[in-house]
Amino acid sequence: xxxxxxxxxxxxxxxxxxxxxxxxxxxxxxxxxxxxxxxxxxxxxxxxxxxxxxxxxxxxxxxxxxxxxxxxxxxxxxxxxxxxxxxxxxxxxxxxxxxxxxxxxxxxxxxxxxxxxxxxxxxxxxxxxxxxxxxxxxxxxxxxxxxxxxxxxx
Amino acid sequence: xxxxxxxxxxxxxxxxxxxxxxxxxxxxxxxxxxxxxxxxxxxxxxxxxxxxxxxxxxxxxxxxxxxxxxxxxxxxxxxxxxxxxxxxxxxxxxxxxxxxxxxxxxxxxxxxxxxxxxxxxxxxxxxxxxxxxxxxxxxxxxxxxxxxxxxxxx
DNA sequence: GTCGATGCAAAGCATTTGCACAGAA
DNA sequence: TTCTGTGCAAATGCTTTGCATCGAC
Numbered sequence: 027x028x029x030x031x032x033x034x035x036x037x038x039x040x041x042x043x044x045x046x047x048x049x050x051x052x053x054x055x056x057x058x059x060x061x062x063x064x065x066x067x068x069x070x071x072x073x074x075x076x077x078x079x080x081x082x083x084x085x086x087x088x089x090x091x092x093x094x095x096x097x098x099x100x101x102x103x104x105x106x107x108x109x110x111x112x113x114x115x116x117x118x119x120x121x122x123x124x125x126x127x128x129x130x131x132x133x134x135x136x137x138x139x140x141x142x143x144x145x146x147x148x149x150x151x152x153x154x155x156x157x158x159x160x161x162x163x164x165x166x167x168x169x170x171x172x173x174x175x176x177x178x179x180x
Numbered sequence: 181x182x183x184x185x186x187x188x189x190x191x192x193x194x195x196x197x198x199x200x201x202x203x204x205x206x207x208x209x210x211x212x213x214x215x216x217x218x219x220x221x222x223x224x225x226x227x228x229x230x231x232x233x234x235x236x237x238x239x240x241x242x243x244x245x246x247x248x249x250x251x252x253x254x255x256x257x258x259x260x261x262x263x264x265x266x267x268x269x270x271x272x273x274x275x276x277x278x279x280x281x282x283x284x285x286x287x288x289x290x291x292x293x294x295x296x297x298x299x300x301x302x303x304x305x306x307x308x309x310x311x312x313x314x315x316x317x318x319x320x321x322x323x324x325x326x327x328x329x330x331x332x333x334x
Numbered sequence: 335g336t337c338g339a340t341g342c343a344a345a346g347c348a349t350t351t352g353c354a355c356a357g358a359a
Numbered sequence: 360t361t362c363t364g365t366g367c368a369a370a371t372g373c374t375t376t377g378c379a380t381c382g383a384c
């Protein structure tokens with residue numbers, strides 16, 4: 027769905043526009059990051075890139091992930107554990123998350139009605155929405171018949 | 181709306197049940213916290229309690245806010261600035277947040293249209309919403325004329 | 335040759351913890 | 360008297376930054 031190729035193009039463009047330089051670590055980091063796929067933490071990205079380039083340290087990864095976000099090829103998410111996580115992301119497309127508490131599956135949604143209501147609520151306060159975080163946690167109505175159901179944790 | 185009295189009762193009960201002791205700092209912190217009203221950071225609570233008890237330090241505030249959450253008289257919220265904020269909380273009532281990026285003010289909302297859409301989206305996936313987190317970050321449309329505007333960070 | 339990028343270590347923040355002493359019960 | 364709470368400072372975990380060097384252009 028998200029192609030490294032497209033990300034490379036975008037990143038290249040961004041760097042060109044801002045007078046930034048293409049480096050081996052940036053190339054490798056983007057590759058590693060896109061191969062990882064999911065919600066990668068800085069440590070996870072670092073560990074993987076070090077397999078190819080042992081010299082790379084935290085500073086470079088932090089700086090590079092920030093660059094990726096600015097270039098629009100990554101999205102930063104902060105979960106409850108306090109550590110930032112990144113997901114491959116292209117352009118302006120955005121989605122919210124619907125998380126099943128019974129099977130851990132994550133569905134994505136983007137609802138125009140909700141977006142519109144958000145804008146209305148904002149405008150009542152003289153505000154214009156810039157971005158938002160919307161996570162819905164839910165239970166399965168299929169009960170035990172749901173094939174994806176995970177065993178209860180406790 | 182939220183009564184300190186009820187919070188004191190709740191906290192007292194919790195401490196009793198867990199063999200914890202009632203102290204002057206806990207009393208004062210609960211009062212100060214409830215007087216503050218909304219979304220207090222640890223620094224804000226500390227500053228206010230020090231007006232009454234100059235000796236109190238961060239450690240006590242952190243430990244006490246944690247106790248309040250466990251006792252069910254406070255809710256912890258983590259917004260994107262990285263620092264935890266607490267709000268007085270009793271019972272099950274819920275609301276979402278609208279955060280102004282220009283002045284840091286936090287508004288609360290609870291929109292039936294949005295709640296209804298959430299339920300519809302869930303049901304399309306055979307799910308029933310249990311809880312959610314919804315934060316909208318927005319820019320002020322009043323621009324520089326907004327009296328609450330904070331100076332740009334960089 | 336410039337000037338941005340890197341790597342290291344040190345610094346920054348928000349938060350937590352170890353420890354000796356204070357103070358509820 | 361017992362044991363939890365407090366206050367201080369040091370430690371922690373994640374992230375950022377200063378600086379000398381490296382390397383892309």
